[in-house]
Amino acid sequence: MALRYALLATLNETPATGYDVTQRFRERLANVWPASHQQIYKELGRLHDEGLVSMQALPQAGKPDRKRYAVTDAGVAALISWLQQPQPFPPVRSPMLVKLFAGDLLDDAALAREIDHARSQWQPTLNRYREIEQAYFNEPGRLPRHFRLQHLALRRGIVAVEAALDWLDELEAFAAAADSD
Amino acid sequence: MALRYALLATLNETPATGYDVTQRFRERLANVWPASHQQIYKELGRLHDEGLVSMQALPQAGKPDRKRYAVTDAGVAALISWLQQPQPFPPVRSPMLVKLFAGDLLDDAALAREIDHARSQWQPTLNRYREIEQAYFNEPGRLPRHFRLQHLALRRGIVAVEAALDWLDELEAFAAAADSD
DNA sequence: CCTTACATGTAACAAGTTACATGATTAG
């Protein structure tokens, strides 16, 4: 459900084609609400059917026509009304925790591999987030409101991944102790 | 995909009916891999079709027969082989971050409401987790391995929610400052 | 020659949610 509002939000900043929007999702929404081009095109079609966005075809030679979407008044209204309502929290579903739940069928070696794998995913993610923070949000106090909100969204990613890595340290301490038995 | 392995893991501890398993998911797997009874029954049926669990009908009067499921050798093998392979991480999808992304269409009042709502979800969750930790995992060093793994799964929840609440404080500080302008 | 960027989609499938269905027994 949130996908359509993410779409309305970007298009509200600047009208764009499905292709452009897909780029934006890759670059700036990947850690908020990832979506593939297939899903984006489908949802843009629906939004258009419902009159929440307008569409203008821009003819091209040799390629499919570009379709430029812009939010309509009804679209802005729908987005604002969604923003007013507190949203439910997505449930946690973690394959890694399912593994811990399997208990003694999970041997020490497999656990160690899983820990390494997790670290190899999260550490680079944290580094990337911190680089972005350095580069774009160095003086948050001076930024206009919508940039500060984006910074806070990034902060959410940072604290979450830091917590994940702290927990990995706990888990590794346990695994190392078990190893030396 | 992880649902079936969560099912195999519980049934490997103790054989049980779909109803029993649903209880266990409510009590102990809610924060790891939540699942409804509809999903559980469907997946148990599939696991049975594939020979990963065996089923024995226990006739009852007035109620549907109970069906007792137990993991087969093939089931144990499938679970172990899954445990060996590092699992991909589920993508982050957060409606709350989508809201921040909407920028100036999100007014201060709506933001404040969202913060309160989030805190009212997470704070009780954290309290519950801490109570469970106190009650069951008071002396982790003395526990057998599979309990320690469950403790570590709970720790994951604790550090994640603590991080979420820390972030909410950051967000609230921003909202309060904006308010006083 | 090969890959990447551009630009749009369709179709099949998997996973999860919500609504509906049945019917006895027990606790308040």
Added chain:
DNA sequence: CTAATCATGTAACTTGTTACATGTAAGG
């Protein structure tokens, strides 16, 4: 009288993933 517990499911729907389809132009 009402709600909860026990015990199983089916069906419709939504969301998201993966595979497939088409065709040009530019850069290494």
